[in-house]
């Protein structure tokens with residue numbers, strides 16, 4: 201896998217925080233200030249991403265507002281007020297034709313039947329464009345909304361998630377693809393032999409089935425995953441078809457790519473059945489200087505209260521307010537075990553120790569990109585970076601996080617996409633009708649049939 205890859209195209213997803221990915225995005229005069237509750241805004245950015253031929257748009261989620269110091273939260277609207285993804289995306293599906301619609305839903309605070317039903321419905325409504333980002337939730341605030349005083353422990357979360365996904369897929373197979381014969385002549389609506397009762401009784405769930413929605417057009421909506429820990433990777437290897445991950449160096453990305461694809465054989469899966477799509481916080485200008493100015497402008501808008509809060513969250517709630525903001529990061533006690541278990545958060549400590557960053561520099565790096573890699577430059581600079589990572593097997597594509605919306609996405613679509621297309625690295629037209637077809641993923645057969653359709 202270390203030769204140059206030719207003749208392949210990359211997968212691109214668009215990640216939509218309402219006002220944009222940068223913590224200070226909403227302060228940019230070009231950002232849609234009420235984005236979280238503005239459907240027209242979402243419709244517009246979805247259509248722009250579709251104009252850019254993105255494989256998918258992705259909406260993250262938590263079932264709680266963020267907890268923290270109100271002084272900081274009141275300056276930082278991300279994930280405070282915004283639409284429920286599974287209510288938003290069917291409406292988006294109605295105003296788009298090709299782009300995949302991918303919603304996050306947690307396995308910790310849902311029941312499999314609900315999730316199977318909602319995503320099957322989204323897949324039908326969108327004509328086979330649905331995807332589910334399976335998360336286990338990393339956020340204690342969610343526990344308090346669901347009758348719990350603490351969040352499930354990391355290993356248990358993943359254990360529950362694996363069973364959850366298995367049940368959901370089983371429910372999606374409730375009806376064979378050709379079960380609904382709807383034959384007026386015989387008066388038979390469905391073939392009883394083609395309806396299957398799951399009868400699942402497991403460690404976490406007991407679900408009889410069948411599902412009250414027909415088998416999704418894609419068989420299963422495309423399954424995504426975004427955990428990078430040991431158990432997270434193992435779960436991805438087992439069933440994920442797209443993986444979102446923060447990767448900051450090509451070497452790290454290549455290691456992650458090899459590791460993840462290497463694990464798939466254990467589950468009888470070929471490496472191409474999973475697309476690795478690291479985050480890319482691209483800040484594009486017509487020239488490198490213009491891009492740099494855009495970036496500096498956003499960075500200058502980070503309020504220290506917000507920066508400290510973000511960093512403190514990343515460190516498992518460790519309070520940094522007593523420390524010199526221009527001094528080094530102190531020793532951080534690992535109260536919640538997050539540093540040892542959550543790869544993405546470990547990056548912060550590594551940056552502090554290996555690069556000697558101060559608290560301010562750390563939060564600036566982290567806050568600007570929400571933990572993802574930032575690349576600033578001209579369209580050629582950005583495309584060069586993307587091409588190198590792609591050709592050298594660090595990625596199968598990227599999850600592009602526009603810094604502010606809608607302007608940051610317009611820039612990417614108008615400036616970077618044509619550059620990628622002219623290099624033959626990205627499609628000029630959608631290849632298929634479904635998200636699976638566009639991503640080059642096979643339609644899964646039903647567990648009840650030996651032969652797939």
Ligand SMILES: Cc1cc2nc3c(=O)[nH]c(=O)nc-3n(C[C@H](O)[C@H](O)[C@H](O)COP(=O)(O)O)c2cc1C
Pocket residue numbers: 259260261262304306334335336337338339425426427428429430431432433444445446479541542543544599
């Ligand atoms: C791009 C990206 C998007 C994510 N979106 C969500 C999300 O919407 N909701 C959520 O609870 N967690 C989300 N996560 C967090 C992951 O699901 C996971 O909990 C986190 O990466 C820690 O993984 P680990 O426990 O395997 O280390 C996201 C992570 C990444 C990298």
